[in-house]
Amino acid sequence: MTDYRSLSAGQKVAVKYFVAAMLLFFAQIVFGLLAGLQFLMPEFLYNVLDFNITRMVHINAMIVWMLYGFIGSVYWLVEDESGVELVGARLANVNFWIFTTAVAVVVVVFLVVQSGPGNQESIWFINEGREYIEAPRWADIGIVVCVLIFFYNIAATFLKGHFSGISGTLVLDLIALAGMYVAGMFSRLTCPWINTGGGG
Amino acid sequence: MNERRVAWWASEEFWRKCAIFVTAFMAVVLIVLTFDSVSAITAGRGRVPDYTVINQRIGYVFDEARNMKVPSIGASAPLFGKTLSADEALALVDLGKVTSQSKNCMDCHTLLGNGAYYAPDLTKAWLDPAWGNEASRETMMMNFLMDPKRYARTYGTNRRMPNLGITEAEARGLIAYLKWMSAIDTNGFPAGFVAIDQGD
Numbered sequence: 514m515t516d517y518r519s520l521s522a523g524q525k526v527a528v529k530y531f532v533a534a535m536l537l538f539f540a541q542i543v544f545g546l547l548a549g550l551q552f553l554m555p556e557f558l559y560n561v562l563d564f565n566i567t568r569m570v571h572i573n574a575m576i577v578w579m580l581y582g583f584i585g586s587v588y589w590l591v592e593d594e595s596g597v598e599l600v601g602a603r604l605a606n607v608n609f610w611i612f613t614t615a616v617a618v619v620v621v622v623f624l625v626v627q628s629g630p631g632n633q634e635s636i637w638f639i640n641e642g643r644e645y646i647e648a649p650r651w652a653d654i655g656i657v658v659c660v661l662i663f664f665y666n667i668a669a670t671f672l673k674g675h676f677s678g679i680s681g682t683l684v685l686d687l688i689a690l691a692g693m694y695v696a697g698m699f700s701r702l703t704c705p706w707i708n709t710g711g712g713g
Numbered sequence: 714m715n716e717r718r719v720a721w722w723a724s725e726e727f728w729r730k731c732a733i734f735v736t737a738f739m740a741v742v743l744i745v746l747t748f749d750s751v752s753a754i755t756a757g758r759g760r761v762p763d764y765t766v767i768n769q770r771i772g773y774v775f776d777e778a779r780n781m782k783v784p785s786i787g788a789s790a791p792l793f794g795k796t797l798s799a800d801e802a803l804a805l806v807d808l809g810k811v812t813s814q815s816k817n818c819m820d821c822h823t824l825l826g827n828g829a830y831y832a833p834d835l836t837k838a839w840l841d842p843a844w845g846n847e848a849s850r851e852t853m854m855m856n857f858l859m860d861p862k863r864y865a866r867t868y869g870t871n872r873r874m875p876n877l878g879i880t881e882a883e884a885r886g887l888i889a890y891l892k893w894m895s896a897i898d899t900n901g902f903p904a905g906f907v908a909i910d911q912g913d
Contacts (some may be wrong), residue, residue, distance in 0.1 A: 551831075551872075552831070555867075555870065555872040555873065556871075557870045558860075559873065559875060560875045560876060563821075563875045564820070564821055564829075564831045564872075565817045565818070565819075565821045565829075565831075566817070566820070568820045568821075568829055568831070569817060569820045588896075600840075602826060620742065625818075628815055628816045628817055628877060628878075629815050630812075630880070630883070631808055631809075631811045631812025631813075631814075631815050631816070631879075631880075631883045631886065634813070635809065635814075635815035636811060636814055636815060639815065640814070640815060640817050641814060642813065642814030642815055642816065642817045642818065642819055642820075643814060643819060643827075644820065644827050644828055644829075646821050647817065647820070659766035677725075677729060678725070678728055678729035678730075678731075678732040678733065679732070680730060681729060681733035681736070682732045682733060682736045685733065685736040685737055686736060687742065688740070689740050692740075692744075696747055712825060
C-alpha cells in the first residue's frame with residue numbers, strides 16, 4: 514500500500530478530492546433512497562423535504578462528485594504526465610476548500626430554505642430551478658472561477674514541463690468545462706439583453 | 714536513444730496533433746451549435762411563438778402531413794380577460810418562468826422534455842383535460858396553484874403537490890407561462906397527449 518507521506522504534492526491534493534467525491538457519492542445514495550421511498554410512500558416527508566428537494570440533492574451530488582473525481586484524477590496524474598512538480602500546490606488546496614465550502618453552503622440552503630418567491634433574488638441565492646444546474650447563480654460564478662483556477666494550475670504545469678497529446682486535449686476540455694457553466698447562466702426570458710425577438 | 718524510424722501516421726507527434734485538433738474543432742462546433750440553438754428557441758421565431766400568444770386561443774390539432782399534433786393559434790382569447798401589450802405579456806410570462814424556477818417545479822414535473830416524472834408533464838398543461846373545460850380552466854388552475862393541498866389532484870398516484878406559498882400574482886404568471894409553453898411546436902411531444910375539449 515502506498516504511504517500518504519510518499520505521495521507527490523499533486524497526489525496529496527488529489528486524495529482530498531477523492532475523499533470529498535466519496536462523501537458526495539454517499540449523499541447521492543442517501544437522497545436517492547429518500548426520493549425512491551417517496552415514490553412508494555408519497556406522504557413520506559410531504560411538505561417537509563419534498564421529492565423535488567430530495568431529487569435535486571440526489572442528482573446534484575452525482576454531478577459534483579464526478580467533477581471532484583475528475584479534478585482529483587487530473588491532479589493525480591499531472592506531475593507524471595508533465596514530468597515536473599505541480600506549479601501551485603498551495604493554490605490547489607485553497608481552491609479545494611473554497612469549492613467545498615461553496616458546495617456545503619448550496620446544499621444547506623437547498624435543504625433548509627428550499628425555495629423562495631418568484632424573483633431574481635431567489636435565482637441568485639436559493640435555487641436556479643433548472644435540472645442539473647439548480648445551484649444558485651452565485652455558485653455558478655464560483656464554479657467557473659474554481660474551474661479557471663484549476664485550468665491555470667494544470668496548463669501552467671504542462672507548460673513548464675512536457676505537453677503530451679493527453680495534456681493538450683485535457684487543457685482544451687477544461688476551457689470547455691468553464692464555458693459550459695458560463696452558458697448555463699443564461700436563459701432567454703430572464704436575460705432581456707440577449708432577447709432579440711419576441712415581446713421584449 | 715533508439716533511432717528506429719516510425720511511419721508518420723504512427724508517430725506520437727502526429728497523434729498528439731490529431732487529439733488537440735479534434736478537441737479544438739469540436740469545441741468550435743459546440744460554440745456554433747450553442748448560438749444556433751439560442752437563435753432557434755428565440756420567442757417570435759419559427760416554432761416558439763411570441764409572448765403575446767397568451768392573448769389568443771391555443772388549440773392542439775392533428776397535422777396529417779407531419780403525422781403529429783401541433784398547436785394552432787386561434788382567435789382572440791385574452792388570459793384573465795385582459796389583452797396584454799407585448800411588454801406586459803413578456804413581464805407576465807417572465808414572472809411565471811422565474812417562479813417556476815424558484816419553486817423548483819422541474820424536479821417533480823417535466824417542462825419541454827427537461828425534468829422529472831414524479832408529477833405530470835407540464836409542457837401542454839394549459840391544454841390538460843383535468844381543468845374541466847375552457848370556462849373553468851383559469852379558476853381551477855389558480856385555486857390549485859395557490860392551495861394545492863386543498864385542491865389536490867393526484868391522477869390516481871396519491872402524490873400531492875406540496876404547498877409552495879405561491880402568491881396570486883405568481884400563479885397568474887405561472888398560468889401565462891404555461892399557456893405560452895403550450896403554444897410551442899414540440900414535434901408532438903409529449904407523445905399521446907390528449908388535449909382539453911375545445912371543439913377543435
